[in-house]
Amino acid sequence: MLSALIIDDEAPAREELKALLAEASDVEVIGECSNAIEGLAAIHRLRPDVVFLDIQMPRVSGLEMVGMIEPSALPHIVFVTAYDEHALKAFEEHAADYLLKPVDAQRLARTLDWLRSGKRTPATAFPGADSPLRQIPCTLRNRILLIALEDVEYVNTTLCGVQVVALSKQGVTELTLKILQERTALLRCHRQYLINLDHIAEIELLDNGAAEIITHSGKRVPASRRYLRDIKDKLLIG
Structure with missing residues (x-):
């Protein structure tokens, strides 16, 4: 049995795809x-085993979303799009599967056969999915925030998840520290913290070889001995 998740900002498109998938006895949405x-x-x-993912969505596109998922947690991805076939040559070259809207039942059947075969496309193979992140998607109570990377002071892991602290706001993101370190200019300063070098005002050295970073807004962030040298090198501090 294949478990499926549908991500699309258009409710009619989700309903249409659900109805088509319901015809397959071995697929559960x-x-x-x-x-x-x-x-x-x-x-x-x-x-889920597979995600049917719309490419064109507001705020964060489907391609951007794929690049935010840890490779170890990445399900099969089937892109669903209104792009014309000429524009989809890049997906064919990367061996990524896709469905054109409106979804054709016979084309979907071929996609399901591809999924049943167990073939998998590496996350880095998706065109445009490895571009640098310019904003970090966060949740705050009943709101969704997109925090511009330039406003982020630091990021750290907490019991509630990965917390993003910016100049005037903060929220919790589904992104991991590993993804944020790889896809942004944030630098690791501690096992549980990433720092934005542009927001460092002072580095207070401690007796044990570690340090505390003080941001321009006065926030204090720990820096362990293991990562302090790299921070100093980036800031051209001897």
Whole structure:
């Protein structure tokens, strides 16, 4: 049995695809989401075998979302799009599967056969999915925030998840420290912290060889001995 998650900002498109998938006895739709940020959380929570993912969504596109998922947690991805076939040559070259809207039942059947075969496309192979992140999607109570990377002071892991602290706001993101370190200019300063070098005002050296970083807004961030040298090198401090 294949478990499937549908991520599309258009409710009629989700309903149409659900109805088509219901015709397959070995496919179970275990959830649906209307945007990429909800989709990230659902992927981590539900661990579907396959995600049918709309490419063109507001705020965070499907391609951007794929690049935010840890490779170890990445399900099969089937892109669903209104792009014309000429524009989809890049996906064919990367061996990524896709469905054109409106979804054709016979084309979907071929996609399901591809999924049943167990073939998998590496996350780094998706065109455009490895571009640098310019904003970090976060949740705050009943709101979704997109925090510009330039405003982020630091990021750290907490019991509630990965916390993003910016100049005037903060939220919790589904992205891991590993993804944020790889896809942004944030630098690791501690096992549980990443720092934005542009927001460092002072580095207070401690007796044990570690340090505390003080941001321009006065926030204090720990820096361990292991990562302090790299920070100094980046700041051209001897």
